[in-house]
Amino acid sequence: MFNNLxxxxxxxxxxxxxxxxxxxxxxxxxxxxxxxxxxxxxxxLSVVRDFIQRVKKKAMGHEINKSLTPGQEFIKxxxxxxxxxxxxxxxxxxxxxxxxxVILMAGLQGAGKTTSVVxxxxxxxxxxxxxxxxxxxxxxxxxxxxxxxxxxxxVSIEFFPSHFEENPVDIVTQALKHAKLKFYDVLIVDTAGxxxxxxxxxxxxxxxxxxxDPVETLFVVDAMTGQDAANTAKAFNExxxxxxxxxxxxxxxxxxxxxxxxxxxxGKPIKFLGVGEKTEALEPFYPERxxxxxxxxxxxxxxxxxxxxxxxxxQSQKLAEKLKKGAQFDLNDFLEQLKxxxxxxxxxSMLSKLPQMGQLPDQVKSxxxxxxxxxxxxxxxSMTKKERIKPDIIKGSRKRRIAAGSxxxxxxxxxxxxxxYEMQGMMKKMKNGGLSKMMRGMKGMMPFNLFxx
Numbered sequence: 001m002f003n004n005l006x007x008x009x010x011x012x013x014x015x016x017x018x019x020x021x022x023x024x025x026x027x028x029x030x031x032x033x034x035x036x037x038x039x040x041x042x043x044x045l046s047v048v049r050d051f052i053q054r055v056k057k058k059a060m061g062h063e064i065n066k067s068l069t070p071g072q073e074f075i076k077x078x079x080x081x082x083x084x085x086x087x088x089x090x091x092x093x094x095x096x097x098x099x100x101x102v103i104l105m106a107g108l109q110g111a112g113k114t115t116s117v118v119x120x121x122x123x124x125x126x127x128x129x130x131x132x133x134x135x136x137x138x139x140x141x142x143x144x145x146x147x148x149x150x151x152x153x154x155v156s157i158e159f160f161p162s163h164f165e166e167n168p169v170d171i172v173t174q175a176l177k178h179a180k181l182k183f184y185d186v187l188i189v190d191t192a193g194x195x196x197x198x199x200x201x202x203x204x205x206x207x208x209x210x211x212x213d214p215v216e217t218l219f220v221v222d223a224m225t226g227q228d229a230a231n232t233a234k235a236f237n238e239x240x241x242x243x244x245x246x247x248x249x250x251x252x253x254x255x256x257x258x259x260x261x262x263x264x265x266x267g268k269p270i271k272f273l274g275v276g277e278k279t280e281a282l283e284p285f286y287p288e289r290x291x292x293x294x295x296x297x298x299x300x301x302x303x304x305x306x307x308x309x310x311x312x313x314x315q316s317q318k319l320a321e322k323l324k325k326g327a328q329f330d331l332n333d334f335l336e337q338l339k340x341x342x343x344x345x346x347x348x349s350m351l352s353k354l355p356q357m358g359q360l361p362d363q364v365k366s367x368x369x370x371x372x373x374x375x376x377x378x379x380x381x382s383m384t385k386k387e388r389i390k391p392d393i394i395k396g397s398r399k400r401r402i403a404a405g406s407x408x409x410x411x412x413x414x415x416x417x418x419x420x421y422e423m424q425g426m427m428k429k430m431k432n433g434g435l436s437k438m439m440r441g442m443k444g445m446m447p448f449n450l451f452x453x
Contacts, residue, residue: 005256006294008037013075013295027059030074042226042257047085047264054081079291085260086287091244091269093124094215100133100179100187102212106205106240107220108232109193112248114144116220116274117190118151119282120246123272125157130185135160135175137168137208138192148190155279158184168192168204169211176212189214196235205240216243218271223250226257230265237266247285248274256294329427331388334420335380338373375408379416382406391417 012033031052038048058077095101103120107113114136121132134152138144145162152159160175172189179187191208194201209217219242221229233245245262250273262270270285380388382405387394394402399413406413 005037005041008040009034009295012037013078024060027056027074031056031059034078038260041255041260044227044230044257044261044265047227047261050264051081051085054084075295079288079295082260082291082294083288085264086285086290087263087269088287090284090286091271092284093271094243095124095128095130095186097215100176100184101216102176102214103186103188103216103218104205104209104212104214105188105190105218105220105246106236106242107191107193108195108222109141111193111220111222112274113193113220114138114148114190115151115277115279116246116248116272116282117148117188118155118157119274119279120218120272121152121157121186121188122155122279123282124186124188125155131158131183132186132188133158133160133175133179133182133184134188134190135171136162136190137171138190139164139166139168139171140192144190144192151279169207172208172212196232196239202239209240217241218244218246219268220246220248221258221262223247223258223273224252224255226255227261227265229258230261233262233268234266237268242266242268244269244271246270246272246274246282251275251281259290329424331380331383331391331420333427334423335377335388337423338377338380341373375406375412376416376419379403379406379408379413391420 012030034055035048035052038051039045043051055077058081059074093103105113105117105120117134121134124130125132134148134157136145136148138148139162145164149159149161160178162171162175168191175187175189189208189212191205192201194205196202217240219233219236221233223229225232229247233242236242245266245268247258247262247270250259259270259273262268273283273285275281275283379402382402383394387398387402394413394417399410403410403413
């Protein structure tokens with residue numbers, strides 16, 4: 001997420017962080033580099049100008065905190081202003097109304113609106129313990145209604161049936177009546193993708209808004225469109241009273257222009273980030289945390305939340321009990337750890353939340369590929385039950401069979417076993433209370449070393 005911007009800004013700020021004193025000249029030089037980095041990230045020019053002016057004003061003659069070096073104080077100013085540009089605080093959904101609270105979703109075609117509807121429904125169901133109903137009024141796109149129904153079933157959320165021959169306003173009127181009758185807390189309405197210049201389609205969504213009087217009208221937009229995302233959201237907001245934005249496909253956006261531009265241009269908060277294809281890949285937007293990640297400072301709070309909510313506590317407890325009893329950490333346990341990593345968004349997602357990841361060598365970064373952990377799982381799944389429990393028996397002929405069965409090379413099997421034994425050793429240290437030793441050896445445990453040669 002925002003890798004290019006993070007790398008550029010981290011390098012620029014590292015250069016100034018050790019300065020014993022800040023001068024007008026080195027502030028100007030650093031801000032020039034920051035400006036170029038932001039423009040290359042497709043941040044809107046008006047946002048860049050305002051941001052640079054605010055940082056410059058605060059940095060010039062700024063009283064330095066005694067606990068910080070002048071360079072560190074400059075970085076702190078940059079982080080605070082970046083946080084401010086994105087909206088200061090997380091803006092939660094406003095569901096404080098007589099049930100059902102209606103959420104109307106709008107956006108362009110192809111922005112990921114339908115999947116975002118399901119992700120949001122799942123989030124509200126699980127995090128806020130609300131009873132949610134989904135309905136589609138996309139009567140124009142082939143199979144759009146069926147798509148939402150199928151996705152809703154996959155996450156066990158109720159779906160109100162509709163048909164492409166029906167009128168969208170009639171559909172929402174019936175859905176709202178049903179939601180009231182069955183005591184649903186929230187009704188989420190998936191609308192057809194539309195352009196703000198399409199007068200007929202915009203009139204339709206205005207009619208839907210009038211019929212529903214939603215508490216939230218969210219605009220779903222693709223992060224990879226950069227500052228165009230902010231301009232499109234602004235155009236929609238001029239004809240439809242938006243309450244917030246869901247920024248999708250953030251995991252594939254190396255620039256960050258949309259995240260940094262939307263609040264400034266539209267005045268509307270980003271409420272959620274879509275960070276993957278899975279139905280749980282929706283994160284509340286915390287400006288301060290995103291600013292920290294962009295500046296290479298990590299996002300430990302989000303990582304802790306991921307661990308608390310996405311790690312299978314039952315499986316973790318089973319492993320802890322197993323190790324306490326003196327049993328060996330085996331390949332079945334290793335496979336379970338890889339699955340837990342997938343549940344947390346994959347290796348790259350986890351590592352992106354750790355501080356100073358931008359300083360890793362390019363060779364290491366290129367190996368932070370979630371396909372590698374998938375390959376590891378395939379190798380283990382090609383082993384027999386006995387081999388997983390007793391890895392020591394995996395010798396020449398067995399390695400050849402495992403490699404052939406998993407579509408990999410013998411060297412890959414060897415590297416997996418080497419990785420496994422390193423992790424097994426760390427589990428022993430953890431069992432014996434040597435947590436600090438385990439942390440010092442963490443580098444060897446990182447899966448990106450596995451296929452690195």
